[in-house]
Amino acid sequence: MDLILPDFGLLIWTSIVFGLLLIVLVKFIWKPILSAVNTREQNIAESLELAVKTKAEMVALQAQNENILKEARAERDAIVKDARETANKMIEDAKSNSKSEADKIIVAAQQAIQAEKAAAMSEIKAQIATLSIDIAEKIVKSELASDDKQKALASKLAEDINLN
Amino acid sequence: MYGSIAAIGAGLAVLGAGLGIGRIGGSAMDAIARQPEASGKITTTMIIAAALIEGVALFGVVVGLLGGAK
Amino acid sequence: MILKNTIKSIFLSILTICSINSAFATEHKEKKEFNVNEMIMHHIKDAHEWHLWGPEHGGTSIFLPIILIDGGLQTFSSSNFYHGEMKTTIDHATKSEVEYLQGVGPAANYALYHEKIYKLNDGALSIEDGHVHGNTKPLDLSITKNVMSLFFGATILLLIMGSVARFYKKNGAVAPKGLAKFLEPIIILVRDDIAKENIGHLKYKKYVPYLLTIFFFIFFNNLLGMIPILPGGANLTGNLTITMFLAICTLVVTLASSNKNYWKHIFATPGVPVALLPIMIPIEIVGIFTKPFALMIRLFANMTAGHIIVLALISIIFINQSIAWGALSVPMALFISVLELLVAFLQAFLFAMLSALFIGAAVEEAHH
Secondary structure, rough: OHHOOOOOHHHHHHHHOOOOOOOHHHHHHHHHHHHOOOOOOHOOOOOOOOHHHHHHHHHHHHHHHHHHHHHHHHHHHHHHHHHHHHHHHHHHHHHHHHHHHHHHHHHHHHHHHHHHHHHHHHHHHHHHHHHHHHHHHHHHHHHHHOOOHHHHHHHHHHHHHHHH | OOOHHHHHHHHHHHHHHHHHHHHHHHHHHHHHHHHHHHHHHHHHHHHHHHHHHHHHHHHHHHHHHHHHOO | OOHHHHHHHHHHHHHHHOHHHHOOOOOOOOOOOHHHHHHHHHOOOOOOOEEEEOOOOEEEEEEEEEEEEEOOEEEEEEEHHHOOOEEEOOOOOOOOEEEEEOOOOHHHHHHOOOOOOEEEEEOOEEEEOOEOOOOOEEEEEOOOHHHHHHHHHHHHHHHHHHHHHHHHHHOOOOOOOHHHHHHHHHHHHHHHHHHHHHHOOOOHHHHHHHHHHHHHHHHHHHHHHOOOOOOOOOOOOOOHHHEEEEEEEEHHHHHHHOHHHHHHHHOOOOOOHHHHHHHHHHHHHHHHHHHHHHHHHHHHHHHHHHHHHHHHHHHHHHHHHOHHHHHHHHHHHHHHHHHHHHHHHHHHHHHHHHHHHHHHHHHHOOOO
């Protein structure tokens, strides 16, 4: 029966010991342990949060980079296009310019050739004329060098006249 | 004869508690098998329920002890 | 005495089942028969000596100081009882002989009967039906076995937790090492799974130190009770006085932190018709006290039952007066002892958990 009857002396000792234990544990032991554990957990939580934030920032930064890259690419494309157009235009211009220039040159050259040709022709004509006069003179001279020949010629001419 | 009757009483209390805790354990296993992700919560609830039943059984055991220790 | 027969009959049936009883059972009848009931009760109850080894009377013991308040403070060693005179008297009701110890020296006026101290009337103790009648009981504030065990438990708890606290004080909020590494998960278990889960994350912080104290107090004393030699061996958490004190602590904390909503649930339970309130209110009021009462009984009965089972299994050897029975009883006692280690943790966990549950119900705000 006394197994289930509380003992007053033990109750008093228990309350003293447990009361002291509670005070000492709460003041000097649980406080530092719990605060250390809480601080650590807070640190971990903050670090995790920071990591998440950093990751988000990284993603944002990456997106920004991509945008900048895209813009740069577009700009570059535009510049290249412009340059190509300018170059094409220049080439076109140069082509057309050179053609007209060439045409002009050709025309000038043709004209010069024509002029030279004409000049040469007239010179050749003159020389031929002189040459033929010289030849004719020499021939005439030789023809008319002797009397026989003069006579023959005269007769021949006379014959021709006769024939005509 | 007090002791023997007390022993029968204690035995009956244990029987009831055994049945009850067995049912709780079985149901908890079913529940965990269905929802393994909730096993922690189910286990806690199971322990509390088992403890409450066990408490009743222990009343019986104490009464048995009382009768026996007379 | 009748429990003895019951236990004996249980063991006899075990013997028959094992069917090797004739091989080991000895015919020797000691002059003083081994009384398993008395032995077990002696071990699970409080005492004024710390029995180490040897026979119950005359073996090696540590005699603990006795402090009596009986018209003034009186202190003397309990050896004045245990080395005193063994007297016999006649029980007035059952007409059988009962033994008690009469003190000598400073304890000359007192008698020790079933580990309780009584004041003698003209050198006599009158016993009726196993209970003392007519003799006054002086207020006994002795350092008994349980009080001594309480001191040991508190010291060990302070030393271990103190070293953990020192670790954190020295190193700050770092990853734990050594003892701190072992105990921190348990502390976090109490904080998160017991306090936060049952009290709610808004108000749990205030109760964590109390729950930690009660958890580790029970846990350490449960484990200490499992050690059979000196610092342990007392059945402290299997003592109703201790569990009653702890349950009262929880009741006081619960009532001290109770809010309006808690009392509203008791005196005007929502959803209950007014006509039923005269029935409900007494039930709810009784409920306030049965909850800690169940806490008290649960811890007491669990730990006491554990001690009884281990002792009873070991007693098989002595009942049969044969060491060969050790082959059966020692493995079984070992198995139960290992189970008791689990129970030691589980009961501490449950006590703290249910305390948290009650506190949680007391601080809960209305949410409907």
